Amino acid sequence: MTAPEQPDIDRVIHEPARLAILACLSAVESADFLFVASQTGLTRGNLSSHMTKLETAGYVEVKKEFVERIPRTLLRITRRGRAALRDYRRSMLGMLRDLPR
Amino acid sequence: MTDMPSVEDIQRRTRRSISEDGLTELGAGMALLVVATVMFIAVVFDRKLFFYASIFPALVMISIRSLRVRLTAPRIGYAEPARTGMKLGILIGLAGLMVLGVAVTAARQLLSWRPPVWAFNWLFALLGLGGAAALYGHWRETGLRRFFVYAAVVAASSVGPALARLELGIHIAVATGASGLVMTAAGIWWLVDFLRRHPRPAESPAG
Numbered sequence: 001m002t003a004p005e006q007p008d009i010d011r012v013i014h015e016p017a018r019l020a021i022l023a024c025l026s027a028v029e030s031a032d033f034l035f036v037a038s039q040t041g042l043t044r045g046n047l048s049s050h051m052t053k054l055e056t057a058g059y060v061e062v063k064k065e066f067v068e069r070i071p072r073t074l075l076r077i078t079r080r081g082r083a084a085l086r087d088y089r090r091s092m093l094g095m096l097r098d099l100p101r
Numbered sequence: 102m103t104d105m106p107s108v109e110d111i112q113r114r115t116r117r118s119i120s121e122d123g124l125t126e127l128g129a130g131m132a133l134l135v136v137a138t139v140m141f142i143a144v145v146f147d148r149k150l151f152f153y154a155s156i157f158p159a160l161v162m163i164s165i166r167s168l169r170v171r172l173t174a175p176r177i178g179y180a181e182p183a184r185t186g187m188k189l190g191i192l193i194g195l196a197g198l199m200v201l202g203v204a205v206t207a208a209r210q211l212l213s214w215r216p217p218v219w220a221f222n223w224l225f226a227l228l229g230l231g232g233a234a235a236l237y238g239h240w241r242e243t244g245l246r247r248f249f250v251y252a253a254v255v256a257a258s259s260v261g262p263a264l265a266r267l268e269l270g271i272h273i274a275v276a277t278g279a280s281g282l283v284m285t286a287a288g289i290w291w292l293v294d295f296l297r298r299h300p301r302p303a304e305s306p307a308g
Contacts, residue, residue, distance in 0.1 A: 016105050016106055019105065020111055023106065023112055023115075024112070026108075028115060028119065028182060028183055030180065031178065031181070032174070032178050032179045034174075034178030034179070035118075035174075035180045036178070039111065039114065039115050040106075040111070068166070070170060072179060074179075085108075089108065
């Protein structure tokens with residue numbers, strides 16, 4: 001008897017904190033650490049650790065820019081990140097639809 | 102964080118946070134008041150200061166951005182709003198105005214046709230309704246009810262004078278003045294409320 005096929009879920013996004021980060025960044029052009037932390041309820045350390053994983057996966061980019069002559073570290077969701085979030089949402093909805101009543 | 106968050110809730114809350122400081126409506130309100138003042142001076146004193154009506158609003162919006170960096174960002178962080186909807190809106194608006202301008206000019210040159218005076222009133226009313234639609238859309242995106250109120254004020258103040266057949270200069274002054282007053286006053290109120298609810302974090306001690 002063969003093992004049942006595991007659903008194809010993106011494990012990078014499937015973590016609640018990282019899903020919240022991507023959801024927040026998908027609603028803006030860019031945001032700094034304080035803004036994302038205040039929207040997601042994560043501590044700066046926690047946020048930093050999850051951002052590293054998202055950056056490694058190519059879903060977000062981190063850039064240092066000047067805003068009104070003040071240096072800021074801005075976070076931005078990439079096109080790949082938007083596509084991954086869209087696909088994740090689609091697969092989760094598909095899984096829920098296939099659940100027996 | 103252990104429960105799976107609602108993506109839509111977070112997106113809505115994020116867009117709401119960007120607008121809760123009141124600076125969006127304060128900037129738009131002040132820009133409208135400048136236009137209203139210039140039109141009022143043109144109608145009453147016959148002095149044409151349209152140059153200021155064209156550059157001052159841009160200066161106001163730049164100042165508002167600077168205020169957002171210095172007042173809002175230290176309290177809740179800094180975010181640039183997503184611009185997709187606005188870019189599309191501006192593109193459609195500019196394209197529409199260009200097509201209309203070419204059509205009216207061609208009609209005047211080729212057919213010696215002059216549009217009736219009331220047409221300009223209704224053109225301005227259409228512009229106002231476009232602005233009201235943008236504010237309505239912002240309410241739908243953020244859930245901030247006050248943007249629905251602003252949309253209603255802008256729509257009423259744009260269409261009302263056209264229905265009353267006011268002279269174009271007075272129409273523009275009334276429409277921009279009424280909308281500008283409401284949005285500026287509301288913007289100041291919400292800014293004060295925001296600063297009260299989000300006190301500036303204490304500076305961390307040196308060393």
